[in-house]
Amino acid sequence: MSRTGGRRILWQDLPPEVRRGIESRVGAPVISARSQPGGFSEGLASLLALADGRRVFVKAASRVGASAVAEFHLREIAITACLPAAAPVPRLLGSYDDGVWVAGIYAEIEGCLPGRPWRHGELSRVLDALTALSTDLTPAPVAPALLAAPRLGGWRALTQSAGAMTRLAAITTWAADRIDDLAALEADIDRDLAGRTLLHGDLYGFNILLGADGVSVVDWPHAWIGAPFCDVVTLLSSASVDGIDPEPYARDHPLTRDVDPRRVDVLLAAHSGFLLRLVTTASPSVDPSLIEMASALGVACLRWLQERGLGSKARR
Secondary structure, eight states, rough: OSSSSSSSOOOOGGGHHHHHHHHHHHSSSSEEEEOOHHHSSSSEEEEEETSOOOOEEEEEEEEEOOHHHHHHHHHHHHHHTEEETTSSSSOOEEEEEEEEEEEEEOOOOOOHHHHHHHHOHHHHHHHHHEEEEEEHTTTTTSSSGGSOSSOOOOHHHHHOOOOHHHHHHHHHHHHHHHHHHHHHHTTTHHTTOOEEEESSSSSSSGGGGETTTTTOOOOTTTOEEEEHHHHHHHHHHHHTOOOOOOOOOOOOOSTTTTTHHHHHHHHHHHHHHHHHHHHOOOTTOOOOHHHHHHHHHHHHHHHHHHHHHHHHHHHO
16 A cells, blocks of 8 residues: 555646745745655645745645645644644644635655654554544644545445446445444444544545654644544554554543443444445545555454454344
């Protein structure tokens, strides 16, 4: 499973006036730029070295060429501006918006992506950091009006498309045979996932940086407000892609160990529904790396859900 999309652009690909505008915001000329790994969004994601010795991270996209990504950047700028300074998250330095191009400018975070496949030590380190992060972000420091709806659910919508159901069955007959059970679970997200914590909403390894002094969680456009266990379950479901059994970690983690098991099942159903609806309804123009990633993550969620007993319950 790739952890980086294939549609990034480089600093020199930006229009000259956009480069000048960003340099004006940072207060120094750019002398070099290095595109950064991780993530699947189109546009620029580069670490810029400035003439005065500083380095900043810039994400940019065009409303013309990548309108959805530009909207994500606008939302992330607004969200990041509200995050507490003590939290291990990006620090917004400024932004650029000329009506076509949107850019967020962030302080450099020194660190590297977790290794793949996940290693126990790094996974445990990230899970420990999530406990502290949930405290920093409860109650949510961001107004709900700035946030999008959580990217959850999709099973009921899939039943309305014969083509999507055929593609789903080719990926997982287990889910295709139990789609009514999965749809019933995801129908309870408003009740079972409610809470007061600002959640990342896209917490995979490619949105985490491991530094000498701690763990940082980056890329916040998909944040939503809910129960604090949700990000832990999302992360563990991604570790399942690498063959790691997520259940022992969930039993031991302070944010998941006392949660009603059905609430975890609801999240796994809703999360896999979103991912596999994306996979089975995507147009041919969607980045194949994104589809590969979403398919692997969706199947991993379902595998965990099956191991937790949904299959036996559905057959009774």
